[in-house]
Amino acid sequence: MSARRIDGKAAALALRQQVAAEVARFQGTTGRVPGLVTVLVGEDPASAVYVRSKGRATVEAGMQSFEHKLPADTSEADLLALVERLNADPTIDGILVQLPLPSHIDANKVLTRIDPDKDVDGFHPVNAGRLAIGLPGFVACTPLGCLKLLRAELGDLSGKDAVVIGRSNIVGKPMALLLLGDSCTVTIAHSRTRDLPAVVRRADIVVAAVGRPNMVKGDWLKPGATVIDVGINRTDDGLVGDVDFADASTVAGAITPVPGGVGPMTIACLIRNTFVSAARREGFTVNPQL
Ligand SMILES: Nc1nc2c(c(=O)[nH]1)N[C@@H](CN(C=O)c1ccc(C(=O)N[C@@H](CCC(=O)O)C(=O)O)cc1)CN2
Numbered sequence: 001m002s003a004r005r006i007d008g009k010a011a012a013l014a015l016r017q018q019v020a021a022e023v024a025r026f027q028g029t030t031g032r033v034p035g036l037v038t039v040l041v042g043e044d045p046a047s048a049v050y051v052r053s054k055g056r057a058t059v060e061a062g063m064q065s066f067e068h069k070l071p072a073d074t075s076e077a078d079l080l081a082l083v084e085r086l087n088a089d090p091t092i093d094g095i096l097v098q099l100p101l102p103s104h105i106d107a108n109k110v111l112t113r114i115d116p117d118k119d120v121d122g123f124h125p126v127n128a129g130r131l132a133i134g135l136p137g138f139v140a141c142t143p144l145g146c147l148k149l150l151r152a153e154l155g156d157l158s159g160k161d162a163v164v165i166g167r168s169n170i171v172g173k174p175m176a177l178l179l180l181g182d183s184c185t186v187t188i189a190h191s192r193t194r195d196l197p198a199v200v201r202r203a204d205i206v207v208a209a210v211g212r213p214n215m216v217k218g219d220w221l222k223p224g225a226t227v228i229d230v231g232i233n234r235t236d237d238g239l240v241g242d243v244d245f246a247d248a249s250t251v252a253g254a255i256t257p258v259p260g261g262v263g264p265m266t267i268a269c270l271i272r273n274t275f276v277s278a279a280r281r282e283g284f285t286v287n288p289q290l
């Protein structure tokens with residue numbers, strides 16, 4: 001069997017175009033342009049690329065992009081003060097603090113200072129809680145992007161067996177909750193899971209988010225399974241995912257590549273969340289498909 005390649009780049013472009021159309025309708029009705037601010041602390045080259053891509057995607061969707069680039073030795077107090085100013089700024093609908101932050105800054109403290117209703121990354125504990133009990137809020141962009149790819153590939157997910165490998169607050173845990181919300185039977189596997197290949201082999205849906213290059217092999221998979229690879233690992237062989245793509249493709253029914261799978265959906269969902277934030281603030285009805 002050779003798995004279908006799930007084209008995250010195309011799906012992301014389609015979502016961004018849909019958001020752009022909604023932004024135009026929003027602006028026509030309210031006279032307002034949604035705004036996203038990104039905050040980058042330090043010189044991490046990958047983070048700089050991601051922040052640039054986010055700014056470009058924001059503008060391409062017809063929204064305003066504000067960018068704060070701060071030196072690596074910015075104090076935690078100064079960063080918190082900036083967040084407070086952005087919370088109070090009515091032209092800003094979304095605040096994104098790029099991770100990772102330098103080690104002298106407590107990232108949780110900073111993320112918790114963002115107004116939950118401008119937290120388009122969905123990292124604030126209030127938004128994590130809203131997701132856990134099924135209230136509207138903001139869902140983290142990477143797991144939201146994965147869910148959108150899965151729904152587009154499989155349609156109704158209800159009753160499917162899903163295994164999420166990885167239990168991070170940013171991907172694994174919210175991913176598991178989203179799959180549960182779509183009525184999957186969900187297992188969260190992690191570094192202490194016993195016989196991981198046997199656990200993964202039960203799954204109709206596998207989401208790998210561990211940060212270990214090429215870890216998931218073809219013989220770990222149920223034939224026909226849908227595999228979503230969240231891993232972005234820079235190796236001597238270039239950028240690879242957490243799934244051994246070539247090997248897994250001989251068994252899976254469908255699989256996301258790295259690059260060109262989940263990554264582009266992360267940015268598209270950020271654009272989506274920023275528009276949704278502006279719409280909620282103005283009482284503008286959001287297309288539920290978005
Ligand atoms: N505040 C946040 N920080 C971080 C997040 C986040 O969602 N919010 N996620 C990651 C980084 N990230 C966005 O910030 C991100 C990572 C990867 C991609 C992407 O499109 N990747 C491409 C490959 C690009 C490359 O060569 O590096 C792909 O997979 O096709 C987009 C966004 C950590 N920080």
Ligand SMILES: [Mg+2]
Nearest residue numbers: 166167168210
């Ligand atoms: Mg983990």
